[in-house]
Amino acid sequence: MSRDELDRPRLSLSRERMRALGYRVVDALVERWAGLPEAPIPSPPDRAALRETLLEPLPRVGRAPEAVIERALREVLAEAAPTGHPRFFGFIPSPSNFIAVLADTLVAGFNPFGGNWLEAPGPHELERITIGWIAEACGFPAEASGLFVSGGSMANLTALVAAREARGVDPREATLYVSDQTHASIAKAARVIGFPESALRVIPTGDDFAMRIDALAAAVERDPAPFAVIATAATTNTGAVDPLESIAELCAARGLWLHVDGAYGAAAMFSDRARGALRGLERADSLSLDPHKWLFTPYECACVILRDGSRLAATFARRADYLRDVAGDEPDFQDMGVQLTRSFRALKVWMTFQVFGADAIAEAIDAGIARAEHMAARVESMDGWSLAAPASMGILAFRCDALDDDAHAALVHRLVDTHEAMVSSTVLRGRRWLRACTNNPRTTDDDVDRTLATLRSLVD
Numbered sequence: 427m428s429r430d431e432l433d434r435p436r437l438s439l440s441r442e443r444m445r446a447l448g449y450r451v452v453d454a455l456v457e458r459w460a461g462l463p464e465a466p467i468p469s470p471p472d473r474a475a476l477r478e479t480l481l482e483p484l485p486r487v488g489r490a491p492e493a494v495i496e497r498a499l500r501e502v503l504a505e506a507a508p509t510g511h512p513r514f515f516g517f518i519p520s521p522s523n524f525i526a527v528l529a530d531t532l533v534a535g536f537n538p539f540g541g542n543w544l545e546a547p548g549p550h551e552l553e554r555i556t557i558g559w560i561a562e563a564c565g566f567p568a569e570a571s572g573l574f575v576s577g578g579s580m581a582n583l584t585a586l587v588a589a590r591e592a593r594g595v596d597p598r599e600a601t602l603y604v605s606d607q608t609h610a611s612i613a614k615a616a617r618v619i620g621f622p623e624s625a626l627r628v629i630p631t632g633d634d635f636a637m638r639i640d641a642l643a644a645a646v647e648r649d650p651a652p653f654a655v656i657a658t659a660a661t662t663n664t665g666a667v668d669p670l671e672s673i674a675e676l677c678a679a680r681g682l683w684l685h686v687d688g689a690y691g692a693a694a695m696f697s698d699r700a701r702g703a704l705r706g707l708e709r710a711d712s713l714s715l716d717p718h719k720w721l722f723t724p725y726e727c728a729c730v731i732l733r734d735g736s737r738l739a740a741t742f743a744r745r746a747d748y749l750r751d752v753a754g755d756e757p758d759f760q761d762m763g764v765q766l767t768r769s770f771r772a773l774k775v776w777m778t779f780q781v782f783g784a785d786a787i788a789e790a791i792d793a794g795i796a797r798a799e800h801m802a803a804r805v806e807s808m809d810g811w812s813l814a815a816p817a818s819m820g821i822l823a824f825r826c827d828a829l830d831d832d833a834h835a836a837l838v839h840r841l842v843d844t845h846e847a848m849v850s851s852t853v854l855r856g857r858r859w860l861r862a863c864t865n866n867p868r869t870t871d872d873d874v875d876r877t878l879a880t881l882r883s884l885v886d
Contacts, residue, residue, distance in 0.1 A: 462511050480501060521867060593654075646676065660691020797874055798863075846876065
C-alpha cells in the first residue's frame with residue numbers, strides 16, 4: 427500500500443480510498459434499511475462471549491480500513507437491536523428515516539461546531555429556524571426559544587434548571603408535582619439540580635393512567651411552597667396524556683411553573699387528528715420533545731423550548747475570557763444550555779421536513795396511532811387476553827390473563843428468541859404487562875397481527 431493511499435502518521439487517506447470506503451459504508455446502510463422488514467430480530471448475545479470477541483490490547487499499528495469496517499459491521503453493529511424494524515415494538519423505538527441518516531453523515535463529515543454563530547453561521551441559523559417550526563407547531567408564541575439537546579433527559583433537566591432560576595426557589599423548600607407515571611428522568615434531573623427526594627409529590631393517576639387533577643389540586647393546596655407541575659404528554663407505559671388544559675388552569679391560578687414532558691407525545695401536535703388530545707400543551711412554560719422518537723430522526727435528538735426564550739440565556743450564559751471573540755448581539759446556543767461543545771443536530775430534522783414535508787410527518791404519526799388501535803382491537807378479540815387501558819398515542823399495554831408476572835417477563839425474551847418481533851414489559855398497579863409502541867410508520871397491520879399470533883403460539 428503506497429503512502430498516498432493511507433498516510434497513518436497524518437491520519438489521512440487518498441481521495442480514491444475515501445471514496446471507495448464511503449461507497450462501502452453507504453452500501454451497508456442501504457442493505458440494512460432495505461432488508462429490515464424481513465430481517466430477523468437478533469437475540470442478545472452471551473455477554474462474556476461478546477466481550478471476549480471484542481477485547482484486545484490498544485492497537486499500536488494500524489490495520490486496513492476495509493477490514494476494520496467489516497469487523498465493525500459484523501461484530502459490533504450486528505449486535506444491536508434494530509429499532510427501525512417494523513416489528514420492533516419495545517420501549518419507544520426510534521424509527522428514523524434514511525434522509526436523516528444522510529444528514530447525520532454530512533454533519534459527521536463536515537463537523538461544524540454547534541456552540542456559537544461565529545464558527546458555524548449556517549448551522550446556527552438553521553437550528554433557530556427548525557426550533558421555530560417546532561415551537562410554532564406546538565402553539566408557542568413568537569418569543570419562545572429553545573435548542574436541540576441529546577435526549578428527553580437533558581431536555582427535562584435544562585427546563586427545570588431554567589424554571590428554578592426564573593422563580594428563584596430554594597430547592598430545599600420548593601415542591602415539584604409529578605404523577606405515578608412520570609418518566610424517571612424527572613426525578614433524576616431534580617436530584618442533579620439540588621431538589622431532595624422529599625421535594626417530589628407523586629400524584630395518583632386514574633383508570634386511564636393520567637394525572638388526577640383533583641388530587642393535584644388538593645396537594646398544591648396543602649403544600650407551603652408549591653413550585654412546578656410536570657405534566658406528561660403521552661406516558662411511556664401507556665401513552666396516557668395528563669389533563670393539560672386543567673393543569674394549565676391550576677398553574678395559572680396558583681402561579682406555578684408548568685413543564686410538559688412531551689418527549690414522545692408532543693410531536694403529535696403536528697397531526698390534526700391527535701392535536702386535540704394535547705389541548706393545553708401550548709400553555710406550558712417549558713416543553714421537551716424528542717425528534718428521535720415521533721419525528722423520525724436518528725439518535726441523539728431532542729429539544730427543549732421555553733415560552734419565554736430569554737430565560738435560557740439568563741440561566742446558562744457565562745462569558746469566559748477565551749469566548750469573548752464570539753460574543754454577538756444574540757445569545758449563542760452555548761449560552762442557552764449545558765453544553766459548550768455541541769453537534770449540529772438540527773440538520774436531520776430540517777432535512778426530514780424538507781424532503782418529506784410536514785403533511786407526510788403528520789400522516790406517519792397518524793399511522794402509528796392507528797396501528798396501536800388496530801392492535802388493541804385484536805387483543806380484545808383474543809380469548810383470555812386483556813388491555814390495561816385503551817390504546818393511546820401509539821402505545822398499548824396488554825397481558826395474557828392466564829400468566830403470572832414472571833411468565834410475562836419471560837414471554838418478552840421468548841418472543842425475541844423467535845427472531846420475529848420484540849415487545850417490552852412494564853408494571854402497572856403492581857402487575858406486569860406487555861407493552862408495545864407502534865410509532866414506526868413502516869409498520870403494517872400485518873406486522874401487528876404476525877406479532878400477536880406469535881405471542882399466542884408461545885402461550886398456547
